[in-house]
Amino acid sequence: MTLDAAIRLTEVLLALAFIQQGAEHLRRFRDEQVLFLVRTALCVFVILGIGAPWPLGGLALLSLVILHRFRGPYNGGSDRMGLLALWCLVLSQVLPTEKAREIAFGYLGAQLVLSYLIAGWVKIRNPDWRSGRALRQVFAFSVYPVSERARDWAARPRVLFAMSWAVILFELAFPLTLVSQPSLVVGLALAAAFHLANACLFGLNRFFWTWLAVYPAIVWLQGRLF
Amino acid sequence: MIPALRLLLPALIPSWNFFDVIGDSPRLEYALLRSPDEAAPDWLEFRPRPERVPLLAMLGRLFWNARWNETLFVAGRADWLIDEPTEHSRNEIFHRIAADLADRTDREAAWLTFRIALLSELEGKIVREIAFVSEPRRLSTISVR
Numbered sequence: 001m002t003l004d005a006a007i008r009l010t011e012v013l014l015a016l017a018f019i020q021q022g023a024e025h026l027r028r029f030r031d032e033q034v035l036f037l038v039r040t041a042l043c044v045f046v047i048l049g050i051g052a053p054w055p056l057g058g059l060a061l062l063s064l065v066i067l068h069r070f071r072g073p074y075n076g077g078s079d080r081m082g083l084l085a086l087w088c089l090v091l092s093q094v095l096p097t098e099k100a101r102e103i104a105f106g107y108l109g110a111q112l113v114l115s116y117l118i119a120g121w122v123k124i125r126n127p128d129w130r131s132g133r134a135l136r137q138v139f140a141f142s143v144y145p146v147s148e149r150a151r152d153w154a155a156r157p158r159v160l161f162a163m164s165w166a167v168i169l170f171e172l173a174f175p176l177t178l179v180s181q182p183s184l185v186v187g188l189a190l191a192a193a194f195h196l197a198n199a200c201l202f203g204l205n206r207f208f209w210t211w212l213a214v215y216p217a218i219v220w221l222q223g224r225l226f
Numbered sequence: 227m228i229p230a231l232r233l234l235l236p237a238l239i240p241s242w243n244f245f246d247v248i249g250d251s252p253r254l255e256y257a258l259l260r261s262p263d264e265a266a267p268d269w270l271e272f273r274p275r276p277e278r279v280p281l282l283a284m285l286g287r288l289f290w291n292a293r294w295n296e297t298l299f300v301a302g303r304a305d306w307l308i309d310e311p312t313e314h315s316r317n318e319i320f321h322r323i324a325a326d327l328a329d330r331t332d333r334e335a336a337w338l339t340f341r342i343a344l345l346s347e348l349e350g351k352i353v354r355e356i357a358f359v360s361e362p363r364r365l366s367t368i369s370v371r
Binding site: 029065073119123148199 | 253
């Protein structure tokens with residue numbers, strides 16, 4: 001995949017993810033409606049490729065207003081990845097040299113790899129994750145399970161032990177998938193399944209779409225490095 | 227603009243330490259009062275979870291999950307309110323509870339208060355501790371739009 005194709009695909013996927021998120025803000029409060037209607041309009045310009053790179057620049061500036069409105073990201077990690085992707089895309093379009101554009105977009109791909117690797121590293125260092133206790137606590141009393149029935153998973157320590165190690169090993173092994181394009185495709189398919197499970201069990205739908213939007217960056221980076 | 231740039235920085239240099247430690251978990255409860263000094267209010271859980279969510283609904287929530295994402299946002303602000311209390315977090319919580327109650331029938335209860343319970347695990351048992359109780363606020367002064 002060429003740099004330009006990867007950037008274009010990422011910006012379209014990110015704009016679609018932003019439209020999905022923005023729609024969720026249109027149902028209730030007037031100030032949010034205004035902010036997210038403007039964002040949706042800018043996303044449509046990005047998807048149609050009109051006036052590039054100004055709509056992306058507008059989204060970046062608007063992201064600061066939205067951060068100020070909520071005094072931080074509305075939905076934690078998923079919004080942070082969206083912001084990272086947005087600002088890397090802006091830089092990869094406006095920086096003057098090909099090398100600088102590659103570094104800005106490559107940084108996004110590298111951060112995607114780190115998002116799995118570091119998440120795995122902090123878990124394997126924690127004895128509660130290694131024993132399955134941490135995941136049991138997530139199901140037992142955290143705010144995330146979407147239903148009371150989902151909390152029943154907390155009563156299955158052996159399954160949660162296996163699930164904990166599956167998550168830890170997958171996250172730590174993810175960088176190894178960069179060795180070839182086929183292995184990366186397998187790695188990304190597993191990662192998408194992981195995000196889908198999180199969306200179903202914990203209602204984290206924004207993670208699913210935002211992380212998927214960044215996949216072209218890692219596909220491009222893999223081709224560039226190996 | 228500078229405070230917003232400061233908020234942007236953790237996104238540009240992320241830590242990615244998701245779920246590194248499972249900390250205390252907040253539960254938001256609210257009560258409607260007839261007067262600000264009403265004793266022993268009847269606390270209700272803010273948006274209790276459904277008993278179950280069918281698979282089809284789970285998949286539908288990939289595309290539309292506004293209520294749940296707002297519930298997680300409110301839980302996040304409840305966490306902040308305990309760690310680093312700000313008027314903004316307090317206002318957000320009042321604002322969103324009041325919006326949920328906009329269609330209530332009991333108009334005599336003109337005051338709203340909320341509290342935050344923290345759930346944690348102690349010697350294998352889940353324990354619950356009230357960590358924050360808000361001052362009552364007159365409902366008519368809270369924006370619901």
